[in-house]
Amino acid sequence: MTAVADTPVRDAPVLDIDPYAIEVLRDPYAFHHALREAGPVVLIKPHGVYAVGRHAEAKEVLADHTRFITSGGIGIQDIRKPGDFRIPSRLLEVDPPEHTQVRAAVTRVLSPLVIRRFKESFVDKAAKLVDELIERREFDGVEHCVEAFVLQAFPAAVGVRLPRKETLIIGEMRFNQSGPKNALYHAAMEKAQPYLEWFEKTVQRDAVLPGSIAELLFQAEDKGELAAGVASNIVRSFVGGGTDSTISGMGFALHQLARHPEQWAKVHADPAKVKAAFEEGIRHESPFQVTYRTTAAATELSGVRLDADMKIGVFMGAANRDPRHWERPDAFDIDRPQLAGNHLAMGTGAHACIGQMIARGESEALLSELARRVKSIELAGVPTYRPINQMRMLNKLPLRVQPK
Numbered sequence: 001m002t003a004v005a006d007t008p009v010r011d012a013p014v015l016d017i018d019p020y021a022i023e024v025l026r027d028p029y030a031f032h033h034a035l036r037e038a039g040p041v042v043l044i045k046p047h048g049v050y051a052v053g054r055h056a057e058a059k060e061v062l063a064d065h066t067r068f069i070t071s072g073g074i075g076i077q078d079i080r081k082p083g084d085f086r087i088p089s090r091l092l093e094v095d096p097p098e099h100t101q102v103r104a105a106v107t108r109v110l111s112p113l114v115i116r117r118f119k120e121s122f123v124d125k126a127a128k129l130v131d132e133l134i135e136r137r138e139f140d141g142v143e144h145c146v147e148a149f150v151l152q153a154f155p156a157a158v159g160v161r162l163p164r165k166e167t168l169i170i171g172e173m174r175f176n177q178s179g180p181k182n183a184l185y186h187a188a189m190e191k192a193q194p195y196l197e198w199f200e201k202t203v204q205r206d207a208v209l210p211g212s213i214a215e216l217l218f219q220a221e222d223k224g225e226l227a228a229g230v231a232s233n234i235v236r237s238f239v240g241g242g243t244d245s246t247i248s249g250m251g252f253a254l255h256q257l258a259r260h261p262e263q264w265a266k267v268h269a270d271p272a273k274v275k276a277a278f279e280e281g282i283r284h285e286s287p288f289q290v291t292y293r294t295t296a297a298a299t300e301l302s303g304v305r306l307d308a309d310m311k312i313g314v315f316m317g318a319a320n321r322d323p324r325h326w327e328r329p330d331a332f333d334i335d336r337p338q339l340a341g342n343h344l345a346m347g348t349g350a351h352a353c354i355g356q357m358i359a360r361g362e363s364e365a366l367l368s369e370l371a372r373r374v375k376s377i378e379l380a381g382v383p384t385y386r387p388i389n390q391m392r393m394l395n396k397l398p399l400r401v402q403p404k
């Protein structure tokens with residue numbers, strides 16, 4: 001155990017709030033405040049897990065893959081335990097040295113050349129979709145805009161066929177499955193049952209599209225750069241990690257731009273600013289609210305004693321609004337200095353999002369096309385959220401646009 005000289009080691013304060021209660025999932029900000037104020041590390045009583053909500057500790061846990069490992073799974077369950085087992089992601093839920101090798105092989109596949117090729121295809125798709133949206137004038141910013149775009153652009157790049165209904169049901173299962181076994185978990189697992197076989201087939205070699213990222217991953221397996229069976233697991237991680245997250249993040253950026261006409265005016269005048277709008281969107285309302293690590297051994301964090309083999313939830317949503325780190329944390333401000341690389345919405349450290357260039361490419365393509373061609377955008381109704389254990393996501397975002 002490492003102890004800090006001038007900080008006596010103490011037990012974690014206890015917080016008796018369920019982060020997975022429906023009302024907290026719908027509006028997590030009071031919980032985030034309570035979590036940050038209770039201490040640098042707290043014990044969440046209803047689930048018997050540690051949690052961090054301040055930026056400094058969240059960053060420390062994510063950056064230290066030796067003390068805080070992912071092979072216990074990035075959800076609240078320890079997937080190494082009987083009864084809680086599920087197939088781990090061979091990238092996100094493995095520790096170095098295995099992680100280092102797999103990550104290097106996948107990074108080679110996602111070369112700048114490959115990313116550039118797909119970014120160009122995103123631009124074409126964005127132009128066509130924005131034609132339709134302008135024609136409509138009023139539309140749902142989720143279903144008709146960000147979701148429609150991501151479901152066209154992303155599966156084509158990865159090389160998988162993802163029909164809307166099946167994809168959304170599998171996504172909902174994945175992000176409820178990483179939470180506790182509550183009503184949301186059971187409902188999502190049951191709803192997904194009929195589609196599990198379809199999904200498994202979708203990520204296999206004979207189903208993926210030629211010239212795609214998935215095909216490159218299978219070729220890496222052929223060359224021995226990835227162990228047998230890993231390519232389809234990574235394709236599954238890409239679909240899981242890259243679909244709902246991007247829909248969610250782009251939805252948040254669009255929502256806030258619609259609420260703040262003066263910020264829309266800035267992106268309309270200079271569409272390059274959509275990059276900052278996307279980063280601020282995912283800082284302000286983080287798609288992945290929480291990810292978990294497991295303590296490799298008994299340790300200490302900011303003067304708090306942590307037992308071995310315990311789950312610790314890193315609440316990125318709370319850290320991304322920690323007033324210790326951010327000025328006016330609740331404000332959406334696309335001119336905020338030093339955004340990318342500072343917020344934790346894409347993680348940090350060894351497991352930092354490997355698809356972030358793709359997510360940024362998609363958001364830049366769609367948001368800059370909208371910014372160029374739409375003079376003003378406003379809410380045409382009240383936005384709603386979908387309660388999901390691990391993820392924050394808009395359900396409906398009624399929008400009205402005025403073309404240039």
Ligand code: HEM
Pocket residue numbers: 062074091092093103237238239241242243245246249250282287288291292344345346347348350351352353354355356358359
């Ligand atoms: C706005 C969109 C996205 C957000 C907010 C996001 C967020 C994250 C976060 C927070 C992590 C780290 C999780 C942890 O440390 O426990 C992560 C890792 C990962 N993401 Fe993303 N992601 C996005 C888009 C994508 C896309 C488009 C892909 C697919 C190409 C992707 C694939 C992955 C994978 C495979 C990992 C694991 C990396 C590793 O363990 O080395 N993500 N993402």
